[in-house]
Amino acid sequence: MSALPWSPMAVELWLAAVIAILIWYDLTAAADDKPKIAILAIAGLLPVFPLAFAHPERSGAFCSGMYLLDPLARGFKAFFALTAILVIAMTREFARHITRGIGELYLLILTATFGMMMLASAGDFLMLFIALEIITLSFYVMTTYLRTDEKSVEAGMKYLILGALSTGFLLYGISFLYGYTGSTNFAALREAIARSPTLPPWPLLGFLLIVAGIGFKVAAVPFHWWAPDVYEGAPTPVTAFLSVGSKAAGFVVLLRLLHGVFEPASGVWMGLLVWIAGVTILYGNLVAMAQMNMKRLLAYSSIGHAGYLLIGIAAASGLGAAAVTYYLGGYLFTNLAAFLVVIAVFNATGSDDLTAYAGLSKRAPVLAAAMFVALLSLAGVPPLAGFVGKFLLLMAAVHRGLLWLAAIGAAAVVISLYYYLLIVKRMFVDPPADPTPIPVSRPVRWGLYGCMAGILAMGIWQQPFLALAVASVRSLFS
Amino acid sequence: MLTPITFYAVTTLMIASALGVILARQPIYAVLSLVVTLGAMAALFVLLGAFFVAAIQVLVYAGAIMVLFLFVVMLLDLSPEVAHRARRQTLRGVGGALGLLFLVKLWHALRSLPGATTDLAAAAPLDGTTRAIGLRLFTTHGLPFELASVLVLVGVIGAIVLAKRTLD
Structure with missing residues (x-):
């Protein structure tokens, strides 16, 4: 009997220590000092970057295959840490609307991040399930955080019930796979599936249930019903975290499962994924056109983006997987910039409606410019990050001969340009209802500059980021 | 000698309380009967030597899940069932058919088990x-x-x- 090897888990252990310290601080500090937890949390997240990439030779499977440390896990640990830092910065801006328990909100952001990092390293369905539950449980509470706001409570209730249902699907699917193979370990499952790559009925049923469970997490059609209401009702920083962190976590799982465990059976699921991707892209972008609330619009557009990301999964190739990671990287900067502007506008006008954005260029040029860049990147206009990501995804589809899926993806870019540019028109052409300038605080300004730099860098100077994306998914295909 | 006596005592209790679950008019009595059924089932596990399963049975089913049941019953403030009388006849038929199907399948399963032993004393001690x-x-x-x-x-x-x- 050997002790658990702790050293590969340096990132998670560090984060667990940070969480423990913050709980203690939250319990003992005076009420006025609690907002300082944000600073402590950001300081606690910074060491994750060196820790995640330390000791590249110390890679592989640990703890009887439960914990995987490979470039994919390392890359996404850094991704989640960056997301969490930006979300915490956003939460500080939004804090004036949260009347109770601001310290616990930061704590829950950290526990969700912890779950995401564990999820990126899961090498066993048991780990995957517990990590996923840590994430969703944190999100249930964060979604309901504005307890006196009807919309927030409704969003939390919907998310809880539908989330529990999808968790049930996932567990049921896992149990079928376990019944068929006698194992929950990814490596063992892959071997068992390689022996019968056409998937007999029972493991096929398990596979379909698992895809349904994960499809809910990434909000892919037909498992997307929760997204618009939850995105609209949740506190805006939580919406941003859901749309970037939770979605990326779902795609790490999809990469690991479909490009890893179920890779030998790709003939069975490719067609299914192609359909889901196509329908999701069209649905998200078409319905987004009719929205009058900014958060709802971003919710539908995020459904559309999930569809684009699914192209890379459906392509079942190294290029597809690299494109998914690249796209997620660009999506992080783009979407968080957009939500940062949403928070700043909400703080000034008290509204998330599109009408609140009229004449934004005259009231706060920085916000309008940042929103402009973010929207164009979301649509996929060169030379921004979104363009390169979409280009790689469509290229992966064409390489696989999925020509009509690529055509749908290209057509949806035009649709999305329509409703993104309508917002741009509101910001730059329409006269403002109230011409007083909107003050932009220094953290917002610097956060926006950082996101802009990320969007432009990933759009113009692709080579190093592409190399990173390729390196991070290479271990899946070895 | 003691084992058969305990076995029959426990199973009688189990069947009686299971009947209580379906016959009780007040939902709260049905739930309480279910607690007794699950507790008796835990005693069966003890007789089989599966002490851990017995402990889990008490902790999870008779403990946590039944508390949840009670909460729901009290929260909804259910009245004795009178409203459903009209649908009862069909429900009875469906329930009876399903129960019969279950018994048939159970009989098949027991018959087809390879090397199933009827001597419980020999089967019990898994260390x-x-x-x-x-x-x-x-x-x-x-x-x-x-x-x-x-x-x-x-x-x-x-x-x-x-x-x-x-x-x-």
Whole structure:
């Protein structure tokens, strides 16, 4: 009997220590000092970057295959840490609307991040399930955080019930796979599936249930019903975290499962994924056109983006997987910039409606410019990050001969340009209802500059980021 | 000699309380009868030498899940069932058919089990199931076990944040 090897888990252990310290601080500090937890949390997240990439030779499977440390896990640990830092910065801006328990909100952001990092390293369905539950449980509470706001409570209730249902699907699917193979370990499952790559009925049923469970997490059609209401009702920083962190976590799982465990059976699921991707892209972008609330619009557009990301999964190739990671990287900067502007506008006008954005260029040029860049990147206009990501995804589809899926993806870019540019028109052409300038605080300004730099860098100077994306998914295909 | 007596006593209790579950008019009595049924089932597990399963049965089913049942019954303030009388006849038919199907399948399963022994005394002693489970829990499944503690922590923080009136 050997002790658990702790050293590969340096990132998670560090984060667990940070969480423990913050709980203690939250319990003992005076009420006025609690907002300082944000600073402590950001300081606690910074060491994750060196820790995640330390000791590249110390890679592989640990703890009887439960914990995987490979470039994919390392890359996404850094991704989640960056997301969490930006979300915490956003939460500080939004804090004036949260009347109770601001310290616990930061704590829950950290526990969700912890779950995401564990999820990126899961090498066993048991780990995957517990990590996923840590994430969703944190999100249930964060979604309901504005307890006196009807919309927030409704969003939390919907998310809880539908989330529990999808968790049930996932567990049921896992149990079928376990019944068929006698194992929950990814490596063992892959071997068992390689022996019968056409998937007999029972493991096929398990596979379909698992895809349904994960499809809910990434909000892919037909498992997307929760997204618009939850995105609209949740506190805006939580919406941003859901749309970037939770979605990326779902795609790490999809990469690991479909490009890893179920890779030998790709003939069975490719067609299914192609359909889901196509329908999701069209649905998200078409319905987004009719929205009058900014958060709802971003919710539908995020459904559309999930569809684009699914192209890379459906392509079942190294290029597809690299494109998914690249796209997620660009999506992080783009979407968080957009939500940062949403928070700043909400703080000034008290509204998330599109009408609140009229004449934004005259009231706060920085916000309008940042929103402009973010929207164009979301649509996929060169030379921004979104363009390169979409280009790689469509290229992966064409390489696989999925020509009509690529055509749908290209057509949806035009649709999305329509409703993104309508917002741009509101910001730059329409006269403002109230011409007083909107003050932009220094953290917002610097956060926006950082996101802009990320969007432009990933759009113009692709080579190093592409190399990173390729390196991070290479271990899946070895 | 003692084992058969206990066995028959426990099974009689189990059948009686199971009848109580379906015959009681008040939902609360049905739930309480279910507690007795599950407790008796735990005693059956003890007779089989599966002490760990018995303990889990009491903790999870007779404990946690039944408390949840009670909460729901009290929360909904269910009245004695009178409203459903009209649909009763068909429901009875469907329930009877399903029960019969279950018994037939159970009979087949018992008949087809390879090497099923009827001598319980010979089948019982599997050495130390608790020990075997504990060993796996702290070696191969050590990491998920530790991770579950974080999950519980999140649950505790979340419950306090959502339920407590004032936090500071």
